[in-house]
Amino acid sequence: MRLIPILTALAVTAFLVLAVLQRDALFRFAQENHLALVMGTPEDEGAETEADPAPVEEAPAAPAPQGVRVVARTSQAEIVDTAVILRGQTEAAREVSAKAETSGLVISEPLRKGTFVTAGQLLCELDPGTRGAALDEALARLEEAEARVPGIEAGVPEAEARLQEALARVEEAEINARAANALKRDGFATETRVAATLAAVRSAEAAVSAARAGLETAKSGLKGAQAQIRSAEAAVAVARKEIDRLQVKAPFAGLLETDVAELGTLMQPGALCATILQLDPIKLVAYVPETEVARVELGAMAGAELAEGSRVTGEVTFLSRSADPTTRTFRVEITAANSELKIRDGQTAEIAISTAGVPAHLLPASVLTLNDEGALGIRSVTPENTAQFLPVSLLRDTREGVWLGGLPDKVEVITLGQEYVETGVKVIPTYEEAASEIGQ
Incomplete structure (x- = not known):
């Protein structure tokens, strides 16, 4: 009753032993005959044709070629535009928090968030008080200081005239002193007269010193008056600036992100009046890895697709020269038009920055395979009709296929059977173009 299970177990055991010991022979048998099962052999095609009723003398058959049958395609490289793909977000071109520079109560009606304001438009007005x-x-005080100047200026010429008069008296006294000395030598003047002329010289010199001191005093008074004028002008400027600070205005055109300060609010220096965003143009911000930063250039065209599906184009206007110390990436900014203000600040964007074109092959994704080291590539047919593994770089994935780089300009790509051959294995290629012509 248990004979059949025993025979089955023996058959399975024998098959497993054969599969283990004759693994290489079985693998070669599968390589040589897998395409014959898929496409059929020339002998099968001859069997399917209608038999000739008249007997025909058959020519001696040529020896069958040795090798694994594969299907190949001739691929020619094309220049394609590559792009650096990044994930980033939108940012406002400018964002400013307009704040109060002085204290006071808000006396203006508030504007609500979302309102578009123009450059210089009034946002908050404060009570002037005693300003x-x-x-x-x-x-x-300025007028008073200016009124004092003419009188002080008139005193300067008067002091100069007194100095000139004192200098003239000194000269006259010196002449009299020289004359008295001459008369004394001739015996016509007394000692008393000589002493009197010398005293007159000393007195004239003292008058010169006093006149000079008076001139310096007049000039100092003029400088003091001019300093008072400048001080008064500074006080006027401060008072006017304080009045100007009562009005907080928009520094540029944009949208209010927050409500303007409410009527009656007590503002202190540094208190927030409103936040303004400039969304036209809009910035697209992303971070480029250091392996791709050399491919990005200022002025390069870029496009982005936002999370909700809308698209926008612009150009690269900034590329950081310093990497982020944590991520080792470089900040890149793309400026794009946003005249309708549909793009908001902080939206997620898939960004593609165009770079120089490179030669690539458009091939179906099914031709991709891995070698023993795990490298991605394709298997091709060499001029000696042997298989060869060629590593590739995946540039872009499209509906028509994948764009592959790193290949020669012209290559014979194995599209069917690449998994059954290795580098150096002899192959019998059948090209897709020839197969299509036979089918026609």
Whole structure:
């Protein structure tokens, strides 16, 4: 009753032993006959033709070629545009928080977030308080300082005239002193007269010193008056600037991201009035790995697809020269038009930056295979009709196929049977173009 299971076990054991000991022979048998099972052999095609009723003398058959039958395709390289693919986000071209520079109560009606404002438009106006009176006081002091200048300026020429008069008296006293000395030598003048002329010289010299001191005093007074004028002008400028700070205006055209400060709010220096975003143009920001940064150039065209499906194009306007210390990537910015303000700040974007074209082959993804080292590539037919493994780089995946780089300009790609051959194995290629002609 158990004879059949025993026989089955013996048959399976014998098959497993044969498969292990004769593995190489079985592998060669599969390589030589797998395409015959798929495409049929010339003998099979002859069997399917209608038999000739008249007997024909058969010529001696030629020896069958040795090798593995494969299907191949002749591929010619084409120049294709490659792109650096990055994932980034949109950013506003400019974002500013308009803040108060002085204190005061808000007296203007607020604008609501989302409102478009123009450059210089009033956002917040503060109560002036006593700032107008402070400006009037500064103006009055300026007028007072300016009124003092003419009188002080007139005193300077007067002091100069007094100095000239004192110098003339010194000269006159010196002449009298020389004359008295001459008369004394001739016996016509007394010692008293000589002493009197010398005293007159000393007195004239003292008058010169006093006149010079008076001139310096007049000039100092003029400088002091001019300094008071400048001080008064500075006070006027400060008062006017303080009044200008009562109005917080938009520095550029954009959208309000927040509500403007509410009416009656007490503002202090540094308090937020509103946040403004400039979205036209918009920036697309991403980070390029150091392996790809050499392919990106300023001015290169770029495109992006946003998360909701919309697309935008622009050009590279900034490429960082310093890598992020953590990720070792480089910041790249793309500027794009956004006149309708449909693109918002912070949207996720798939960015493609165009680079120089490279030669590549468009082939079906099924031709890709791996070698023993795990490298991605294809198997081709050499001029000696042997298989050869060629490593490739995957450039782009499309609906028509994959663009592969790293191959010669012209290559015979094995499209069917590449998994059954290795480098150096003899092959019998059948080209797709020839097969299509036979089918026609």
